[in-house]
Amino acid sequence: VNKVKELDGIFKAKSIAVVGASTNPEKTGHIIMKNIIDGGFKGQIYPINPKGSEILGWGCYSSLIDVPIDKIDLVIIVVPAKFVAGVLEDAAKKQATCAVIISGGFREAGNDDLEASVVETAKKYGIRFIGPNCQGVTYTPNNLCAAWPLMKAKGNMAIISQSGTVGAAFAGWAEEDNLGLSSFIGLGNKSDIDEIDLIKYFSLDNSTSVIGIYLEGVDDGQTFMEVSRNVVCKKPIVVIRPGRTKKGSIAAQSHTKSIAGDYKIFDAACKQVGILKADTVYELYDFSKTLSLCKVPKGSRCLIITSSGGSGILATDIAERNGVDILNLKEETKTALSDILPPYCIIGNPLDLTGDTNAERYYEVVKKLKNVDYIDILLLIFGDPIPNTADFAKRMKNEISHEIVACYIGGGDIQDKEVLNLHETGIPVFPTPERAMRAISALIKYKNFLQKYNLKLEVKK
Amino acid sequence: VNKVKELDGIFKAKSIAVVGASTNPEKTGHIIMKNIIDGGFKGQIYPINPKGSEILGWGCYSSLIDVPIDKIDLVIIVVPAKFVAGVLEDAAKKQATCAVIISGGFREAGNDDLEASVVETAKKYGIRFIGPNCQGVTYTPNNLCAAWPLMKAKGNMAIISQSGTVGAAFAGWAEEDNLGLSSFIGLGNKSDIDEIDLIKYFSLDNSTSVIGIYLEGVDDGQTFMEVSRNVVCKKPIVVIRPGRTKKGSIAAQSHTKSIAGDYKIFDAACKQVGILKADTVYELYDFSKTLSLCKVPKGSRCLIITSSGGSGILATDIAERNGVDILNLKEETKTALSDILPPYCIIGNPLDLTGDTNAERYYEVVKKLKNVDYIDILLLIFGDPIPNTADFAKRMKNEISHEIVACYIGGGDIQDKEVLNLHETGIPVFPTPERAMRAISALIKYKNFLQKYNLKLEVKK
Numbered sequence: 001v002n003k004v005k006e007l008d009g010i011f012k013a014k015s016i017a018v019v020g021a022s023t024n025p026e027k028t029g030h031i032i033m034k035n036i037i038d039g040g041f042k043g044q045i046y047p048i049n050p051k052g053s054e055i056l057g058w059g060c061y062s063s064l065i066d067v068p069i070d071k072i073d074l075v076i077i078v079v080p081a082k083f084v085a086g087v088l089e090d091a092a093k094k095q096a097t098c099a100v101i102i103s104g105g106f107r108e109a110g111n112d113d114l115e116a117s118v119v120e121t122a123k124k125y126g127i128r129f130i131g132p133n134c135q136g137v138t139y140t141p142n143n144l145c146a147a148w149p150l151m152k153a154k155g156n157m158a159i160i161s162q163s164g165t166v167g168a169a170f171a172g173w174a175e176e177d178n179l180g181l182s183s184f185i186g187l188g189n190k191s192d193i194d195e196i197d198l199i200k201y202f203s204l205d206n207s208t209s210v211i212g213i214y215l216e217g218v219d220d221g222q223t224f225m226e227v228s229r230n231v232v233c234k235k236p237i238v239v240i241r242p243g244r245t246k247k248g249s250i251a252a253q254s255h256t257k258s259i260a261g262d263y264k265i266f267d268a269a270c271k272q273v274g275i276l277k278a279d280t281v282y283e284l285y286d287f288s289k290t291l292s293l294c295k296v297p298k299g300s301r302c303l304i305i306t307s308s309g310g311s312g313i314l315a316t317d318i319a320e321r322n323g324v325d326i327l328n329l330k331e332e333t334k335t336a337l338s339d340i341l342p343p344y345c346i347i348g349n350p351l352d353l354t355g356d357t358n359a360e361r362y363y364e365v366v367k368k369l370k371n372v373d374y375i376d377i378l379l380l381i382f383g384d385p386i387p388n389t390a391d392f393a394k395r396m397k398n399e400i401s402h403e404i405v406a407c408y409i410g411g412g413d414i415q416d417k418e419v420l421n422l423h424e425t426g427i428p429v430f431p432t433p434e435r436a437m438r439a440i441s442a443l444i445k446y447k448n449f450l451q452k453y454n455l456k457l458e459v460k461k
Numbered sequence: 462v463n464k465v466k467e468l469d470g471i472f473k474a475k476s477i478a479v480v481g482a483s484t485n486p487e488k489t490g491h492i493i494m495k496n497i498i499d500g501g502f503k504g505q506i507y508p509i510n511p512k513g514s515e516i517l518g519w520g521c522y523s524s525l526i527d528v529p530i531d532k533i534d535l536v537i538i539v540v541p542a543k544f545v546a547g548v549l550e551d552a553a554k555k556q557a558t559c560a561v562i563i564s565g566g567f568r569e570a571g572n573d574d575l576e577a578s579v580v581e582t583a584k585k586y587g588i589r590f591i592g593p594n595c596q597g598v599t600y601t602p603n604n605l606c607a608a609w610p611l612m613k614a615k616g617n618m619a620i621i622s623q624s625g626t627v628g629a630a631f632a633g634w635a636e637e638d639n640l641g642l643s644s645f646i647g648l649g650n651k652s653d654i655d656e657i658d659l660i661k662y663f664s665l666d667n668s669t670s671v672i673g674i675y676l677e678g679v680d681d682g683q684t685f686m687e688v689s690r691n692v693v694c695k696k697p698i699v700v701i702r703p704g705r706t707k708k709g710s711i712a713a714q715s716h717t718k719s720i721a722g723d724y725k726i727f728d729a730a731c732k733q734v735g736i737l738k739a740d741t742v743y744e745l746y747d748f749s750k751t752l753s754l755c756k757v758p759k760g761s762r763c764l765i766i767t768s769s770g771g772s773g774i775l776a777t778d779i780a781e782r783n784g785v786d787i788l789n790l791k792e793e794t795k796t797a798l799s800d801i802l803p804p805y806c807i808i809g810n811p812l813d814l815t816g817d818t819n820a821e822r823y824y825e826v827v828k829k830l831k832n833v834d835y836i837d838i839l840l841l842i843f844g845d846p847i848p849n850t851a852d853f854a855k856r857m858k859n860e861i862s863h864e865i866v867a868c869y870i871g872g873g874d875i876q877d878k879e880v881l882n883l884h885e886t887g888i889p890v891f892p893t894p895e896r897a898m899r900a901i902s903a904l905i906k907y908k909n910f911l912q913k914y915n916l917k918l919e920v921k922k
Contacts (some may be wrong), residue, residue, distance in 0.1 A: 022865070024653060027549075064769065104805065104815075104816075104817075105805065108805070109804065109805040127589075135816075138922070148845070149845075149846070149871070149873050162771065162773075163770065163771020163772065163844075164769070164771075164816060164845070164871075165768060165769035165772055165816075165844030165845055165870055165871040166769070166771045166772065166775075166843075166870075167870035167871075168844075168845055168869070168870075168871030169892075169893075171733075172871060172872075172873055210707045214771060216771070216774065226563055233843060242771065242774040242777075242778050243774050243777075244774045244778050245777065245778045245780075245781035245782060246781065247777050247780070247781050247787045247810075248775075248777040248778035248781060250809075251770075251777045251809070251810075251811050252771055252774050252807055253772040254770075254807045254813070255770035255771065255773070255774060255807070255813065279777075280893065280895045281775065281870075281893050281894070281895065282893060282895070307605050307626070308624060308625070308626035309715075309716035310622075310623065310624020310625075310626060310627045310629065310677070310703065310714075310716065310748075311626055312626075312712055312716070313677065313703040313709050313712040313713050313716060314703045314741075316703075316704075316706065316708050316709040316712045316740065317703050317704065317705050317706045317709035319708070320706035320707065320708050320709060321706060326708045343570065344565065344566060344569070344570040346715045346716070348711075348712070348715055349708075349712075350712050351903065352715070352716065354565070355565075355596075356565075366867050375793060382672065383625075383626030383629075384609070384610075384625065384629055385610065409608070409626055409627075409629075409630045409742075410625075410626040410628075410629030410633060411633075412610050412629070412631035412633055431630075432630075432741065432742050432743055433742070434741045434742065434743070
């Protein structure tokens with residue numbers, strides 16, 4: 001736990017130095033400064049550059065040593081590789097306990113010596129660090145964005161990524177969806193802080209309810225699995241690990257010098273400890289999003305309510321192949337529904353409200369299902385532009401206990417607006433029936449794991 | 462061929478009547494009128510409604526009979542089911558040879574009699590029709606949008622769909638991508654014109670270079686396959702057919718009364734006649750888009766050029782599983798590339814230009830590959846915001862003969878802009894490495910089919 005506390009120097013930092021800050025808008029040292037400022041960081045910022053006098057309104061210092069305070073919490077490093085160890089020496093003099101080394105040019109470029117000397121120096125002074133060769137750190141509860149792209153939308157998903165781009169894509173989708181993140185960590189070469197440290201940290205972080213991870217290699221598989229096993233009882237972990245094919249594995253080794261593992265063993269271990277495996281970057285995001293918004297359902301029984309017959313069939317196919325039970329409506333339920341629906345609706349599962357439906361018809365149907373105890377999850381598919389879906393969905397959420405996942409497709413401008421509104425009510429929305437149903441299947445896989453070990457967990461909403 | 466020519470009454474119509482046009486903006490009869498007008502239709506429009514005097518600026522008539530011309534080319538019908546046969550009688554008096562019956566309430570609602578009487582009346586007067594119970598027809602070469610949503614962006618993909626929503630989603634994505642459509646057809650109950658008629662029509666249509674189809678059931682499987690076999694030699698056909706699982710098939714039967722077929726036989730037949738099968742609605746669109754923009758490559762050998770190592774690995778995994786050959790670079794090529802690249806780039810396949818690359822570096826690399834004859838397809842992955850990719854891609858297209866597909870991911874606002882620019886240069890772009898590589902695999906499947914039968918085809922660009 002002490003080792004976990006050490007990372008507060010990163011996540012709860014009140015003062016930050018950016019070594020290698022720059023006035024040139026194209027340089028990483030500028031982008032990082034700008035994002036820290038634009039991210040709304042409330043503490044002190046000290047740009048360090050021997051050439052500058054002021055950067056983006058903050059007074060610039062020639063070196064860390066010149067900063068006129070005794071203690072700097074966090075040092076962000078963007079200078080060339082060969083200077084990094086020296087910067088850590090200075091950081092130690094300023095009592096810094098944490099650093100983020102964005103600079104590349106280490107092991108990944110064949111400079112193992114440089115990396116070893118950085119590791120040694122950090123260890124000598126008790127400095128914990130992320131990187132090197134990484135895309136930085138964002139932690140929205142502290143309004144800290146020492147990374148790119150700029151991420152400031154607050155949410156409760158944390159993304160830990162060995163690929164900066166995959167992490168940035170995840171963050172971008174979360175921002176577009178108006179859901180935001182708690183944290184983004186570019187792992188880089190992870191020569192000190194690794195996924196295991198971060199899983200532990202986020203397991204105790206109240207702002208994080210789900211942990212998404214892109215991982216090319218795991219150095220200590222056994223500890224990774226042991227730690228994960230404990231954490232998934234508190235909050236779900238979603239992992240994507242590429243490099244499964246022969247050539248993919250060669251590529252992974254070239255990229256981050258990751259050791260190709262046996263994927264069958266890795267998959268089996270994930271299943272056993274309750275880690276959710278994603279097959280694509282969309283799934284990494286979709287599963288994390290669903291698990292961050294929905295409670296764990298009691299069972300696997302799903303009713304599809306749709307305005308688009310075709311989309312309902314597409315969703316059904318995916319359900320059948322992925323362990324989601326497309327339940328049969330009982331006669332009493334059918335009768336109750338036929339009382340309130342026009343005769344041309346198809347009362348089955350999918351329940352096809354047909355193309356002329358409005359949002360209220362979904363609401364009337366869901367209200368009728370209030371006391372139907374053999375349904376666990378509702379998939380609402382809104383096909384074509386249907387206004388006010390979020391208004392009625394909000395009322396549904398207040399009146400029923402079933403979990404709700406939605407798909408909105410073919411709805412043009414109205415869709416764009418409604419998706420954001422639906423997210424605000426806490427319902428995850430997906431742009432295709434396939435993505436929505438795969439997300440439901442992840443929710444059910446997680447439920448199955450918890451039930452197997454008799455764990456009772458409600459994911460924080 | 463005569464039967465094909467008959468459909469010119471729909472696609473080349475110079476005068477249109479909308480029976481059931483409405484002044485109420487919420488009614489389908491209004492939306493259709495508005496979309497015909499907003500779509501830029503250049504011919505005469507005759508709204509028919511006993512109550513109106515003018516609708517959206519066009520003089521309204523009580524019935525088709527009152528329209529003061531002798532011949533109306535196309536009659537769009539939006540009145541309740543029980544009036545449709547009567548409207549067809551009037552249409553015959555106005556020498557109409559084609560109709561689009563948008564109205565529902567026929568076979569799909571249990572009213573088989575009504576549908577039979579419509580079919581009989583149409584046959585009696587030699588009127589060909591689309592529908593009933595459909596989402597209309599769009600044909601952009603004639604600026605005709607008698608459907609919803611409004612589609613006016615001109616492109617060369619035709620989408621034929623038994624699900625209005627899936628068709629609308631396809632059209633929406635094409636519009637967002639700035640690629641547009643040649644045509645959208647909502648098939649509905651297809652009690653006259655069906656997918657076979659339309660495949661024949663579009664095979665001869667110079668504005669269409671690829672045909673996408675969403676199909677729940679095929680009434681005449683043998684003819685469908687025979688016709689498709691002939692057409693795929695001229696232009697590719699992409700099909701999605703849901704209802705593959707037991708419950709999915711039950712849902713398909715409820716939706717459009719489609720007869721569940723044997724999917725194994727259907728899949729085998731598709732493979733044999735060269736129809737490309739899509740597994741998801743994204744793939745239906747992605748495959749169509751790629752085949753509409755790219756030429757058929759000579760071989761299956763792909764080089765991935767990326768700024769994001771992780772995305773390159775993800776793409777490699779998909780390639781290996783889907784028949785795309787991730788080629789090995791020859792030593793001479795490696796040497797040539799190392800001459801122009803910074804030492805930290807990883808010269809392999811994927812070729813990792815690393816995170817600091819700009820668009821010009823991609824161009825310099827591709828220029829070096831100009832005379833490398835063991836590469837058929839380039840996948841360019843742009844990870845994070847990289848400006849001016851389209852400018853350099855345009856130069857690449859002029860200088861090399863390899864096919865180019867792109868992925869743009871994690872690039873924020875710059876990505877949004879560049880994707881549109883890249884589409885303008887004729888390069889298909891996808892938001893994830895997985896979607897991009899699956900699209901390449903479809904291109905290669907099509908090539909394999911053509912090569913197997915020694916067909917030489919270049920898809921029109």
